[in-house]
Amino acid sequence: MVHxxxxxxxxxxxxxxxxxxxxxxxxxxxxxxxxxSEQEFLPLRLQNGLYVQRYAPMLRIAIPYGMxxxxxxxxxxxxxxxxxxxxxxxxxxxxxxxxxxxxxxxxDILAELAEVQMHAVQTSGxxxxxxxxDQYAGVISDEIVDPRPxxxxxxxxxxxHPEFAFLPRKFKIAVNATESAxxxxxxxxxxxxHIKKNEAGEVGFKxxxxxxxxxxxxxxxxxSEFIPRADLLTYLDAIIRxxxxxxxxxxxxxxxxxxxxxxxxxxxxxxxxDAEWAxxxxxxxxxxxxxxxxxQGFFSEPSYEALDNNPASLTSKLADSAGFARxxxxxxxxxxxxxxxxxxxxxxxxxxxxxxxxxxxxHKAADLADKYSFGELRVSHEQNLVLxxxxxxxLVDLWEAAKExxxxxxxxxxxxxxxxxxxxxxxxxxxxxxxxxxxxIQETFNDLDYLYDLGNIDLNISGCMNACGHHHVGNIGILGxxxxxxxxxxxxxxxxxxxxxxIGKILGPSFAQEEISSVIQKxxxxxxxxxxxxxxxxxxYRRVGITPFxxxxxxxxx
Amino acid sequence: xxxxxxxxxxxDNNNQWLQDADQEVTASSIVAAQKWLAEKDNIGHIAGIxxxxxxxxxxxxxxxxxxxxxxxxxxxxxxxxRGFSYARxxxxxxxxxxxxxxxxxxxxxxxxxxxxxxxxxxxxxxxxDLEKALALHKPFSVAYQGDVADPRPLFxxx
Numbered sequence: 015m016v017h018x019x020x021x022x023x024x025x026x027x028x029x030x031x032x033x034x035x036x037x038x039x040x041x042x043x044x045x046x047x048x049x050x051s052e053q054e055f056l057p058l059r060l061q062n063g064l065y066v067q068r069y070a071p072m073l074r075i076a077i078p079y080g081m082x083x084x085x086x087x088x089x090x091x092x093x094x095x096x097x098x099x100x101x102x103x104x105x106x107x108x109x110x111x112x113x114x115x116x117x118x119x120x121x122d123i124l125a126e127l128a129e130v131q132m133h134a135v136q137t138s139g140x141x142x143x144x145x146x147x148d149q150y151a152g153v154i155s156d157e158i159v160d161p162r163p164x165x166x167x168x169x170x171x172x173x174x175h176p177e178f179a180f181l182p183r184k185f186k187i188a189v190n191a192t193e194s195a196x197x198x199x200x201x202x203x204x205x206x207x208h209i210k211k212n213e214a215g216e217v218g219f220k221x222x223x224x225x226x227x228x229x230x231x232x233x234x235x236x237x238s239e240f241i242p243r244a245d246l247l248t249y250l251d252a253i254i255r256x257x258x259x260x261x262x263x264x265x266x267x268x269x270x271x272x273x274x275x276x277x278x279x280x281x282x283x284x285x286x287x288d289a290e291w292a293x294x295x296x297x298x299x300x301x302x303x304x305x306x307x308x309x310q311g312f313f314s315e316p317s318y319e320a321l322d323n324n325p326a327s328l329t330s331k332l333a334d335s336a337g338f339a340r341x342x343x344x345x346x347x348x349x350x351x352x353x354x355x356x357x358x359x360x361x362x363x364x365x366x367x368x369x370x371x372x373x374x375x376x377h378k379a380a381d382l383a384d385k386y387s388f389g390e391l392r393v394s395h396e397q398n399l400v401l402x403x404x405x406x407x408x409l410v411d412l413w414e415a416a417k418e419x420x421x422x423x424x425x426x427x428x429x430x431x432x433x434x435x436x437x438x439x440x441x442x443x444x445x446x447x448x449x450x451x452x453x454x455i456q457e458t459f460n461d462l463d464y465l466y467d468l469g470n471i472d473l474n475i476s477g478c479m480n481a482c483g484h485h486h487v488g489n490i491g492i493l494g495x496x497x498x499x500x501x502x503x504x505x506x507x508x509x510x511x512x513x514x515x516x517i518g519k520i521l522g523p524s525f526a527q528e529e530i531s532s533v534i535q536k537x538x539x540x541x542x543x544x545x546x547x548x549x550x551x552x553x554x555y556r557r558v559g560i561t562p563f564x565x566x567x568x569x570x571x572x
Numbered sequence: 573x574x575x576x577x578x579x580x581x582x583x584d585n586n587n588q589w590l591q592d593a594d595q596e597v598t599a600s601s602i603v604a605a606q607k608w609l610a611e612k613d614n615i616g617h618i619a620g621i622x623x624x625x626x627x628x629x630x631x632x633x634x635x636x637x638x639x640x641x642x643x644x645x646x647x648x649x650x651x652x653x654r655g656f657s658y659a660r661x662x663x664x665x666x667x668x669x670x671x672x673x674x675x676x677x678x679x680x681x682x683x684x685x686x687x688x689x690x691x692x693x694x695x696x697x698x699x700x701d702l703e704k705a706l707a708l709h710k711p712f713s714v715a716y717q718g719d720v721a722d723p724r725p726l727f728x729x730x
Binding site for chain 1: 628651654665679681682686689704714715716724730
């Protein structure tokens, strides 16, 4: 059984994923029989998350807005053992990627996923992708409302949308529901939705459009300050209908909505969307209150107990164990309910690629979820797993178990909690490897005291301009580039993905692989020398500018 | 005789889709919409007009479309999805009642979506096996969104 505080498929949802499996099974059969050409099969398989990579196909499995039950995670572990090499890679958009499935096995994999209400629908291709949100949705105190019912509404609206399956380019939507943070990087999505309430207390969305990474990174711009929730789908239809008709199709590097918004200017783009919306607003796709209530019903609170904060078992361990205290400080987060805590199980252990989890670790995480967190997990944008509802009195036990499984590296948010794409080790698109860079940084910066002293720093690594590792919005971004057949790395600094989203600036000429750690070290030295108290790396950079960092990075050795 | 899929059946195609501007126009022709608009006073009765990807539909706002039996929508590549919006706008906004015909490089695996946005006839490229294509017309028995056949999203029917 899937955990009861997630969306549960009814017979219709189930029928749709099963029909999708049958459709894809037939498409795969016709491709293998040569009835479908390579060219025809390509977009069809992409719409089901299947790439052909450097060595093997890659299958991207959707984890809608990052929510997973322990049953689903066990199924993923099991699939990775039977059809792949017993591990998976959690991506920045809350999905799971298998790097070694056989093409002819994919229909069977999809059939197994359907058994646990999962799929790979629209995880790739030029269509509306998996909607993402805050991994702390529903369990933090300063949330305006729980974003997950709205994410599910968007999931259903976007799934097999007949008009928008062949857009100019991929289309990503992310939802944020708190003013204190933006953990879903909404401003660098094609559409970012910020849930808010108007003066009358009605729920709606600030809508941001035209953000995105890739070759031309841009922070999105506000197209509407407030769209009432009932109008969300008609407004999304209007935006995407304008984009579908007017977005560029002559050059894939200029085909994202950000290029259209930039070319027209936000005023003109808004007026075209409004003209379209005038025809759609109030029509059948207006969402009735009954549907919001139905969806909200799935995300009711689990059966919390009445507990107090800071039980003795916690406070005494915090006093006795520096290691535990460190983990508590970094890897756990305040919960809305007294006596509970949100725990991140980090997938950033030295020696393991960021975001990778072995089948054994997936089983272990599923067990921990059952034992400590109502059988439910979330996947974060930073490629970690989250147990959202852990009793504080159980934190010590959980910490011990997490350490044993390699989930307790107490570096959440620190320099070595890197976002990293699979890179040239797996990906056919990559110019350079990214995993060895992550490994080098993990090995070099292994002194926890030093990492703590440096504080919050986002370091993001992409193996090519497609920017799957979000290097543009890392405080430090590393981009793999190809120079005459050799792998080099361009470093940028000053990017950010939260409410203060910004695109990093390139430091200068690229570096050889073996130089990366020493360059990062020089950047850290500049930060430490220049910072004022409480200043994060990004704050210091914003105050002093790029010059001192640049000078240090390129200074000749004495 | 070339064939069409229309309203779920394979039938003879009695129309000529005029792709070149200098082809002779007859009563069974489907003429490029821009050409027809520019020269309509000199063009007599025709079966219909066709839209090129990039045309949009707004330039037809003031035209009585129901004078045509058919409006074609050309797919220069099957990955060019502009025609999906055009068909929907022709049905839902311009209230065109006649045939909306897919032309060009669309593929049988798109039939389900094409039908949902308002296409009802399909002039496939010659190498397509129409019997096999017909079998792919309804991959899903239910849909989350409203569409031309039923404008109510699933949440109004659930």
